[in-house]
Amino acid sequence: MLAVSWDTIRLFLHVLAATVWVGGQLTLAVLVPALRRLGAEIPRAAARRFNQVAWPAFAVLILTGVWNVIAVRSQITGSYETTLVVKLAVVAVSGVTAALHARARSAAGLAVFGALTGLSALAALFLGVLLAG
Numbered sequence: 043m044l045a046v047s048w049d050t051i052r053l054f055l056h057v058l059a060a061t062v063w064v065g066g067q068l069t070l071a072v073l074v075p076a077l078r079r080l081g082a083e084i085p086r087a088a089a090r091r092f093n094q095v096a097w098p099a100f101a102v103l104i105l106t107g108v109w110n111v112i113a114v115r116s117q118i119t120g121s122y123e124t125t126l127v128v129k130l131a132v133v134a135v136s137g138v139t140a141a142l143h144a145r146a147r148s149a150a151g152l153a154v155f156g157a158l159t160g161l162s163a164l165a166a167l168f169l170g171v172l173l174a175g
């Protein structure tokens with residue numbers, strides 16, 4: 043068996059939180075039409091329940107993200123640094139649009155902010171793999 047290191051724990055927690063934040067949003071988006079057929083309030087109830095695990099996951103992404111930056115600080119130059127800065131901007135968009143989506147009361151607000159938080163979450167995932175690659 044390979045030895046488990048702090049790097050293993052760090053990346054495991056970061057990727058686990060990413061699976062909840064990104065995978066959870068995508069799964070909920072796919073379930074919404076079926077939930078809506080069960081009742082107008084069901085999608086919002088499911089979203090509220092998802093938020094109870096999504097926001098702690100986002101917090102873990104930020105905390106393990108800072109740990110990542112400390113762990114790889116010697117690499118943060120040139121194109122790696124640019125990629126990290128772009129990723130942080132995308133992560134900020136993902137968090138802000140998720141909060142705006144949760145507060146949206148119009149169908150247009152729900153749709154626009156929902157799409158933006160999903161797309162930016164996917165972009166953060168891609169940029170994360172790019173950084174680690």
Ligand code: HEM
Nearest residue numbers: 053060103104107108110111133136166167170171173174
């Ligand atoms: C929506 C939020 C985020 C997602 C979905 C995400 C996703 C990922 C993924 C999938 C990896 C690759 C892990 C691997 O292949 O081992 C990664 C790596 C990384 N992430 Fe994130 N991340 C997020 C937020 C952050 C934040 C906020 C920071 C910094 C404060 C950050 C800094 C990093 C760094 C530096 C790496 C490279 C780690 C290494 O090579 O050891 N991430 N991220």
